[in-house]
Amino acid sequence: MSTLPTLSPQKILEAKIVSHCYFYSANSVKPSFFLPNPHATAARSSRRVKQLIHRGATGGASAPAGQPMSVAHMASSNVDGTDDRISRISSTIRVIPDFPKPGILFQDITTLLLDPKAFKDTIDLFVERYKDKNINVVAGVEARGFIFGPPIALAIGAKFVPMRKPKKLPGEVISEEYSLEYGTDTMEMHVGAVQPGERAIVVDDLIATGGTLNAAIRLLERVGVTVVECACVIELPELEGRVKLGNKPLFVLVSSA
Numbered sequence: 544m545s546t547l548p549t550l551s552p553q554k555i556l557e558a559k560i561v562s563h564c565y566f567y568s569a570n571s572v573k574p575s576f577f578l579p580n581p582h583a584t585a586a587r588s589s590r591r592v593k594q595l596i597h598r599g600a601t602g603g604a605s606a607p608a609g610q611p612m613s614v615a616h617m618a619s620s621n622v623d624g625t626d627d628r629i630s631r632i633s634s635t636i637r638v639i640p641d642f643p644k645p646g647i648l649f650q651d652i653t654t655l656l657l658d659p660k661a662f663k664d665t666i667d668l669f670v671e672r673y674k675d676k677n678i679n680v681v682a683g684v685e686a687r688g689f690i691f692g693p694p695i696a697l698a699i700g701a702k703f704v705p706m707r708k709p710k711k712l713p714g715e716v717i718s719e720e721y722s723l724e725y726g727t728d729t730m731e732m733h734v735g736a737v738q739p740g741e742r743a744i745v746v747d748d749l750i751a752t753g754g755t756l757n758a759a760i761r762l763l764e765r766v767g768v769t770v771v772e773c774a775c776v777i778e779l780p781e782l783e784g785r786v787k788l789g790n791k792p793l794f795v796l797v798s799s800a
């Protein structure tokens with residue numbers, strides 16, 4: 544018998560575009576997350592930002608001590624607010640404390656992939672959103688964007704374009720640097736993979752600080768592609784990654800605020 548590991552404290556975002564207008568609904572949280580959150584009341588200082596990057600993993604979990612994080616985020620959307628696909632997806636995402644380093648609660652989507660219905664529902668929700676939007680390009684960010692992007696691309700009849708870490712793509716590339724918690728990284732895309740005037744979505748599993756998606760948008764826009772929207776399974780809203788996206792729309796399914 545397979546056992547799904549501890550459920551996450553994530554809040555459910557039965558949403559389409561993540562706007563500034565959230566509303567809340569129920570969420571299921573296991574007792575292991577009825578724990579005090581030592582970061583909950585910290586001020587937002589630049590030092591705090593670094594803490595948050597670690598804590599980003601907590602999903603910004605901020606329940607008062609001893610209380611469950613039991614309120615779900617939802618944004619106004621054209622996903623039916625009672626759509627139980629979202630709560631199922633949320634419940635399959637595992638949170639691993641202190642991975643990859645102390646203080647981080649890692650949002651692990653591999654447990655979502657173990658549940659074929661949750662995985663299919665995840666893809667379906669994205670496909671329902673993008674199938675009639677004349678999208679030519681699904682750009683997926685290495686590595687976890689490679690899991691969700693290709694099935695979306697196939698279903699909507701778009702090409703899949705991998706956005707890779709440095710020195711992985713064999714052909715001529717263009718590159719963009721982006722900020723990480725400490726230092727920078729670089730994202731690359733093959734020259735000729737996309738054409739000016741094409742319409743793209745950028746797909747990843749998660750937005751934290753937004754640096755990764757921002758780099759992907761810059762790469763595509765440099766060559767004249769219109770980035771219609773970014774699409775992620777999970778958002779860590781306290782990290783305010785959406786700010787780095789400017790006015791680019793962001794669509795997420797689950798918010799871990």
Ligand SMILES: O=P(O)(O)OC[C@H]1O[C@H](OP(=O)(O)OP(=O)(O)O)[C@H](O)[C@@H]1O
Nearest residue numbers: 685686687747749750751752753754755
């Ligand atoms: O919004 P950001 O702060 O930029 O972080 C989000 C990115 O971080 C994770 O990838 P990671 O860099 O860990 O790479 P991996 O998928 O190869 O493990 C995640 O899959 C996103 O791509």
Ligand SMILES: Nc1ncnc2[nH]cnc12
Nearest residue numbers: 599600648649650749751
């Ligand atoms: N908390 C987190 N969990 C999983 N992937 C991440 N990427 C950045 N922050 C993350």
